[in-house]
Amino acid sequence: MTAAPGKRAHPGPPVISEEGEPSLAGLNARVADQFWPYLQTLEKSFIPYKKVDWDRRYKAGMPYILGGFIVFILLAVLGGPVVGIGLLGFFFLAVPVFLVVALFGKGKAPPEESSRTLEKRAVQRLVELMGFTWIGTAPSEGMEHERRALSLLGLMPADGKGVQAHFEDMMALPDSGTDLKIFDLIVHSSAEARENVATHWFRGLVLSFDLPRSVDGLILGQGRRRGMSRLVVPAVKPDRAVSPVILESESFNRAFQVQASDQVMARYLLTPAFMDRLIHSLAIHAPKSMDFCLVEGRFLLALDLRRECFEFGTGATLLDPKGTRDIIQEVADLRILARLMAVEARTRI
Amino acid sequence: MALESLSAIDVQLKKRHDLIPNVVAVAQIHMTHEKALLETLVALRQKVAVSYDGTKADTVVAHFDAEAALGRTFGALMARVDSHPTLRAEETLARVQETLEEVEGHIAAARRWYNASARTLKDKVEVFPGLLLARWMGIEALPFYEASDDWGKPSS
Numbered sequence A: 001m002t003a004a005p006g007k008r009a010h011p012g013p014p015v016i017s018e019e020g021e022p023s024l025a026g027l028n029a030r031v032a033d034q035f036w037p038y039l040q041t042l043e044k045s046f047i048p049y050k051k052v053d054w055d056r057r058y059k060a061g062m063p064y065i066l067g068g069f070i071v072f073i074l075l076a077v078l079g080g081p082v083v084g085i086g087l088l089g090f091f092f093l094a095v096p097v098f099l100v101v102a103l104f105g106k107g108k109a110p111p112e113e114s115s116r117t118l119e120k121r122a123v124q125r126l127v128e129l130m131g132f133t134w135i136g137t138a139p140s141e142g143m144e145h146e147r148r149a150l151s152l153l154g155l156m157p158a159d160g161k162g163v164q165a166h167f168e169d170m171m172a173l174p175d176s177g178t179d180l181k182i183f184d185l186i187v188h189s190s191a192e193a194r195e196n197v198a199t200h201w202f203r204g205l206v207l208s209f210d211l212p213r214s215v216d217g218l219i220l221g222q223g224r225r226r227g228m229s230r231l232v233v234p235a236v237k238p239d240r241a242v243s244p245v246i247l248e249s250e251s252f253n254r255a256f257q258v259q260a261s262d263q264v265m266a267r268y269l270l271t272p273a274f275m276d277r278l279i280h281s282l283a284i285h286a287p288k289s290m291d292f293c294l295v296e297g298r299f300l301l302a303l304d305l306r307r308e309c310f311e312f313g314t315g316a317t318l319l320d321p322k323g324t325r326d327i328i329q330e331v332a333d334l335r336i337l338a339r340l341m342a343v344e345a346r347t348r349i
Numbered sequence B: 001m002a003l004e005s006l007s008a009i010d011v012q013l014k015k016r017h018d019l020i021p022n023v024v025a026v027a028q029i030h031m032t033h034e035k036a037l038l039e040t041l042v043a044l045r046q047k048v049a050v051s052y053d054g055t056k057a058d059t060v061v062a063h064f065d066a067e068a069a070l071g072r073t074f075g076a077l078m079a080r081v082d083s084h085p086t087l088r089a090e091e092t093l094a095r096v097q098e099t100l101e102e103v104e105g106h107i108a109a110a111r112r113w114y115n116a117s118a119r120t121l122k123d124k125v126e127v128f129p130g131l132l133l134a135r136w137m138g139i140e141a142l143p144f145y146e147a148s149d150d151w152g153k154p155s156s
Helices: A027-045 A054-078 A080-105 A117-131 A144-152 A191-196 A227-231 A250-255 A261-267 A272-285 A321-347 B002-017 B020-030 B032-049 B057-083 B091-126 B130-138
Strands: A133-136 A165-172 A178-191 A201-210 A219-223 A243-245 A256-260 A289-295 A298-304
Touching: A027 A117, A027 A321, A054 A080, A054 A178, A080 A261, A080 A298, A117 A321, A144 A165, A144 A201, A144 A289, A144 A298, A165 A219, A178 A321, A201 A321, A219 A261, A243 A261, A250 A256, A250 A272, A256 A261, A256 B032, A261 B091, A272 A289, A272 A321, A272 B002, A321 B091, B002 B032, B002 B057, B002 B091, B020 B091, B032 B057, B091 B130
Parallel strands: none
Antiparallel strands: A133 A165, A165 A178, A178 A201, A201 A298, A219 A256, A219 A289, A243 A256, A289 A298
């Protein structure tokens, strides 16, 4: 563990539950050795969004007061009554404008590189330490499966109308053979779209990957909503006939409503180990909702965490141990889920 | 529901049975001395293919027993195939093994569904007032389908 400079105590490496995940073994050590020092370097030029950059504001206001002063000097050179006008203009125009710009102007980002860019660089480094490839904002093409699955889960309308959906901070495992992606999803539904969706405001993580072998069928699993929204019945209208699936686990049946086009296939995928893991994930993250969908051989899991997971620099500092720990735990958990399903698909008995 | 899940098991079991002719066809060429075993296997396959009454516990038990016997015989054949140097390198048999593993996964899933349905049925027909209704209508509890993990695998 490396000590942080100054008064700030070093947050230390995050604690993650590895649970047999080989690719995450040693992550704690790597974070301590590589990520925290890197973050401390970035932190020097990081100005949090909420913190005012007085230097930038002062510089933005300077042209007004300098301009007023130059005009006053020019008028003073001319002499006569215009000197008084110049003096009044300087004190009652140039100085107030300078004060307004300096006190209330735009100045919440560092002059050379925005805080957001620094934050994204930090996230990218963390993601790469975790063995992923950083993609950032998802390309508009290639997300058709995800959009379809999300519409089947009632998280966005099938036609996409009336919603603002952002697929941000995408990380991928291109060499995994499963096209695994994890990304931040923000969906906000307008008033007219709200009749067709189960939630109006989704902010959380999405996991999406291909199953190792071609699996036919449609499986929808909707987690019971927490809070008041649990009273709302999700408006899911799948385009294929599905029937409820009652599984052996009472706790799983309490936590999820599962519908499937093929009862056998639903049980093929939802093995006892996988069901346990989903319940475990519910307990760890306590999301507003947790939904999953299998369609056209691709599995998607949407975790509504009510926050943008990769925006951890919105606090006062980039050195945010809780934000970092949360990211690692969430990503590790999703990775374990994906791996478990892939392994289960090969070895289930 | 129990009948539906039972038929789902049969669909998956049939996929497994359909693999047998491929193995037999290859084995007949190289293992003429195992003619008796191959004939037994073919006979057992025909036996499990016969339709049965899924509403009667004894016929379902008999069907599961026949399935287990077929599995044991197929396992014995696979053990001999595995020790046969020429057959072990056969591409057809490698494909059969691969498909068998996949089918086993589906059978396990179907078995979970069936056993859950059989448990629900058992609870209903053995507890009042369902007990009376089941006796009057002649509905019986169905047996659980036990896993046979060594199906088609060479015995060690």
